[in-house]
Amino acid sequence: MEIQAPFFAFNPKSYFYGEQLLALAKKADELAEKYPYMTIFVTAPYADLANIAKQTKHIIVTAQHMDGMEPGRGMGAVLPESIAAAGAGAVFLNHAERPLQLTELVSAIKKAKKLEMKTIVCANSIEEARSIALLKPDILLCEPTELIGTGKTSDEDYIQKTNQAIKEIDSEIFILQAAGISTPEDVYHTLQLGTDGTGCTSGITKAVSPEKTLGDMIEAVNQVYKESEGK
Template sequence: MSKLNVKRPFFMFNPKSYLYGEELLALAKVADEQAQKHPEMSIFVTAPFADLKAISDATEHIIVTAQHMDGIKPGRGMGHVLPESLYAAGARATFLNHAEQPLQLNEIVASVNRAKELGILTVVCADSMAEAKALATLSPDIILCEPTELIGTGQTSDASYIEQTNQAIREVDENILIMQAAGISSASDVYKTIEMGADGTGCTSGITNAESPKQMLIDMIDAAFSAYQAK
């Protein structure tokens, strides 16, 4: 199965478990409208497993993304997340090794390999330079460089960190897209992160906790697009 093509810049709305059901679906539809408005960029929306199919059925332009996937095959695996099940529900991408769902290296390898078999895009998280370089050898589609200590703090990675991680990953595999998203809390953070060289970025609490999550989502997507166009 062939993977979707990820266009730069890309933006990921990752509401984790802050949103679900109708509230999340409403924002996913907003993201879908923005993806149609900006066909030159890719927009991902992650969702709890139980919401993936409803979002997939109601949207056409976003990349519906799972929060996690296990490297198992149909058969035994009670309580694990089966890749074929995600694909059938409409997910075309998955996060792996997020700080809130860390994996052992052998588990990451298994999940990346299964994703490649099914044409599911992989967004693999790395919390250090060393981990980013090691994970790059697996050739995931996207590496999210996000120091764990900055997640949810409103403090973004600085330019030197972004430049160094970009260079380190591209020395291993120049085809990997690089996402920088630590501490993103405003549209200006999005703009600066893309301006400093990231292929994409994303946000959780900056959107879910905003006075108007819908408007913040729109503003961040517009900022990512504008920053990339200005480069």
């Protein structure tokens, strides 16, 4: 499945799993079918990937990490072939909660490309974003570590500078800005600043109605799309 901007990534980390997460994935799948001009990613714990992939068609089911290894020894490691076989179409790499050394990141991106999985690679700073852009990930997530889970979004200057820095290196890389996103208004504002996509964790998982909040955020993505297309 090709990536289409604007896009949205719901990353429940380890807050949701099983039937609760499946229900939200199905909601996202319905909206992805309704709005075929946008891409919706839903990450899941490894044990939930196959179940969600079997029961959805329009979202990109996404693993939260993988190791750039070959089949064989590696007790407890996350084998790329395993998550690909489970139905993962994309993978997060180098998240602040699961950082990778440069050699590990290079191997993981290379392996993902071999398996035709999209890569969403995280960067903590403009300097790190520039370096990672040279590795040609599909999406570069620019997210200052200190803002994760705070409800405070990146300031406009940071967003615009990172957008420009990445596009100067490789205009084909999609940019995801998601630090502190907690409301549909945050989604709208961030996309209006020229980024390709955004996403959310705690703003959805801690909401009174996670399903409604997920829907409202995706509707905000749709609003930006309609305005940009003059519809």
